[in-house]
Amino acid sequence: MTYSKQEVLEKSRAQGVQFIDLQFSDLHGMLKAVTIPVSKLADALEDHVWFDGSSIQGFTRIFESDMYLKPDLTTFAILPWTKKTNNVTARFICDVYMPDGSRFEGDPRYILQKQVERAARLGFDYYVGPELEFFLFARNGDGELQTLPHDKGGYFDQDLDLAAEVRCEMTHALQEMGVDVEALHHEVAEGQHEINFKYGLAVATADNALTFKHVLKSVASKRGLHATFMPKPVAKINGSGMHVHQSFFSEGKNVFFDGADTHKLSLLAKQFIAGQMFHIKAMNAIMNPLVNSYKRLVVGYEAPVNVAWATRNRSALIRIPRITPGKDQAVRCELRCPDPTANPYLAFAVMLAAGLDGIEKQMEAPEPVEEDIFDFSPKELEKRGIGFVASTLKEAIDELRDNPVIRAAVGEHSFKVYYAAKTAEWNDYRMQVTQWERDRYLEFY
Numbered sequence: 001m002t003y004s005k006q007e008v009l010e011k012s013r014a015q016g017v018q019f020i021d022l023q024f025s026d027l028h029g030m031l032k033a034v035t036i037p038v039s040k041l042a043d044a045l046e047d048h049v050w051f052d053g054s055s056i057q058g059f060t061r062i063f064e065s066d067m068y069l070k071p072d073l074t075t076f077a078i079l080p081w082t083k084k085t086n087n088v089t090a091r092f093i094c095d096v097y098m099p100d101g102s103r104f105e106g107d108p109r110y111i112l113q114k115q116v117e118r119a120a121r122l123g124f125d126y127y128v129g130p131e132l133e134f135f136l137f138a139r140n141g142d143g144e145l146q147t148l149p150h151d152k153g154g155y156f157d158q159d160l161d162l163a164a165e166v167r168c169e170m171t172h173a174l175q176e177m178g179v180d181v182e183a184l185h186h187e188v189a190e191g192q193h194e195i196n197f198k199y200g201l202a203v204a205t206a207d208n209a210l211t212f213k214h215v216l217k218s219v220a221s222k223r224g225l226h227a228t229f230m231p232k233p234v235a236k237i238n239g240s241g242m243h244v245h246q247s248f249f250s251e252g253k254n255v256f257f258d259g260a261d262t263h264k265l266s267l268l269a270k271q272f273i274a275g276q277m278f279h280i281k282a283m284n285a286i287m288n289p290l291v292n293s294y295k296r297l298v299v300g301y302e303a304p305v306n307v308a309w310a311t312r313n314r315s316a317l318i319r320i321p322r323i324t325p326g327k328d329q330a331v332r333c334e335l336r337c338p339d340p341t342a343n344p345y346l347a348f349a350v351m352l353a354a355g356l357d358g359i360e361k362q363m364e365a366p367e368p369v370e371e372d373i374f375d376f377s378p379k380e381l382e383k384r385g386i387g388f389v390a391s392t393l394k395e396a397i398d399e400l401r402d403n404p405v406i407r408a409a410v411g412e413h414s415f416k417v418y419y420a421a422k423t424a425e426w427n428d429y430r431m432q433v434t435q436w437e438r439d440r441y442l443e444f445y
Helices: 007-012 037-045 108-121 163-177 202-222 268-279 280-287 344-360 378-384 393-401 404-410 412-430 435-441
Strands: 019-025 031-037 049-052 068-073 089-097 123-140 145-149 181-186 192-197 224-228 243-251 306-310 316-319 334-335
Touching: 007 037, 007 268, 007 306, 019 037, 019 108, 031 037, 031 049, 031 202, 031 404, 037 068, 037 306, 068 412, 089 108, 089 202, 108 123, 108 202, 123 163, 123 202, 163 181, 163 202, 163 280, 181 280, 202 224, 202 344, 243 268, 268 316, 268 334, 268 344, 280 344, 280 393, 280 404, 280 412, 306 412, 344 404, 378 404, 393 404, 404 412
Parallel strands: 019 089, 306 316
Antiparallel strands: 019 031, 049 068, 068 089, 123 145, 123 192, 123 224, 123 243, 181 192, 243 334, 316 334
8 A cells, every 4th residue: 555654654653563674675585674663763764774785695895885775655564473462563665775865776676676667668567476385394392393394285185284274374464464365275295385466566566475475484483383485395296486477568458468369469478478488597597596496497396397388288488377258457478487485576577677678679489389398308399499497506597697688687786796696505505415425326336
């Protein structure tokens, strides 16, 4: 909702708010916050709040550390789990500014806002609907995390244990935070769940995705559980994805729809799809940001690894979901490779940048592939020109380094910090000796 400064102050007084969390995202999508007493809220809304940016991943250097936060009044919400305490806390999501009043180029929210503004100049509003899957793990009496998922349920299972109850609690909390939940259910893997919320404009939806992860972790913790968005926490079962539904609207109409087309897709939509297919490996570095992300992106387990699109085929990278006849506004493309550890601001920014590049360069999408691509031989894949997403974090970050379109979308400041951090992560990983290696080689070589 849109509030004035006076309305925010009055609402805070009426609901007994004692503290304010001024939240923002670091480069890797981790939620950060400065907390102030409510007595300082009026000053914060008028003069903003200064902080040291040198200690935040991807922000400024030590000799240029002063930055300030400007609260976005539309994001005001009270944290539900604090309402019955003596420390009632509200939050704002903030934009990050430099001392001279300019926007900080490394603020992930600003990176997305710039791409959204670019689309707006072309006459398009960018809508997204992410589906963030997650696992619940139990803790023992000492608070230690267990190695197995919390339940043994499968897809759409109900009433097995308290998992269904916890999903309901999470939903109530999300709704109190202004997130419009549409459905909740158990997912395919043991201990895996999904709560879907309504699609919307990209920046507001990225705000909701950040809020979503914060709320689910907080509610799970109150129940002695741990909610994780790690893409592949358990081997040999499905991992967690963040499928993202996307569409363009112009003057209130969905411009991805074309009733005369066999697939009900406009030329614009196909160019958008072609752009994302062309840039996918560089996008992987942002949308699949962990070493562990690529343990999910393997053949099987419903994770798309082949660069193709389809109208029904869930083995394709991009799927065009069916719509009810007459529901033209619902036409969309679903990108299926992102995972929920991605920074939602950066993920949506590079997805939009790739799609716009496809439109501006009038790229042609190949024909859709409706067969199960997982059954194709290497020869058949080559014959049809079907490539692969990046197979490792190292491959993805090198593709990002060499891709001027996606690199420009992230921004040179953020790219340098991100590339250095992910290179260090990869180098640390490749020097590890795992139990699998010891079991396989130690006794035989």
